[in-house]
Amino acid sequence: MFNLILFGPPGSGKGTQSEKIMEKFGLMHLSTGNLLRQEIADKTPLGMEAKNIMERGHLVPDEVVIGMIDSCIEKHADAKGFLFDGFPRTIAQALALDNLLTVKKAAICKVLALDVDEDELVKRLMKRGETSGRSDDTNEDVIRKRFSVYKAETEPVAEHYNDQGKLEKIKGIGSVDEIFSSLTTCIETEMAAQQSVSAK
């Protein structure tokens, strides 16, 4: 299995690039943001709880998102690999993901981290807020809150995978196609490395 994490702050382009990676490499795309927004659209109890939290720029509780990812991995047991987008966002989520994959005799192969400065991120999110209808994108205070949560809770996840030698930073400013091209080069290099290990 080839399992990839696309990492980065809110608005760094994880969702945008995930669509293209999924299409090119045939990985199963798991976005916790999309899964949560679907729960909100379906007005489920979980969705109602998540809406409140997301609108304030906070993270949904670990056990909720870990449960969602667990059942998605089970549902797609025959996938040739997963692309995790927006997950893991805390150390507890990262440890849970590592365990879920170990049970399947699999692991994260690479973590690609999109690097974008905060001013550019605010611009992108405010712009998306004009058309997306996403209430977490329209208020600059909420956007800034999401960054402070990211720094406190999510950045340590990058360290966790850096310690495992799996983290690679990618410049996240430029055209969508330029960034996709850098990501593609890294993914192809890693896939070739995995294949040569499994051929031995």
Ligand code: B4P
């Ligand atoms: P997410 O849905 O994961 O989304 P995001 O971080 O806001 O954005 P993303 O990085 O995917 O940006 P995008 O490509 O859309 O999270 C939303 C909320 O859900 C979180 O705040 C949290 O409350 C909750 N949540 C999700 N996962 C969770 C978890 N694991 N644990 C707890 N809570 C969780 O790009 C943004 C904009 O930039 C778009 O408008 C795009 O068009 C534009 N853009 C993209 N690339 C560009 C480029 N190269 N140049 C210019 N603009 C670009």
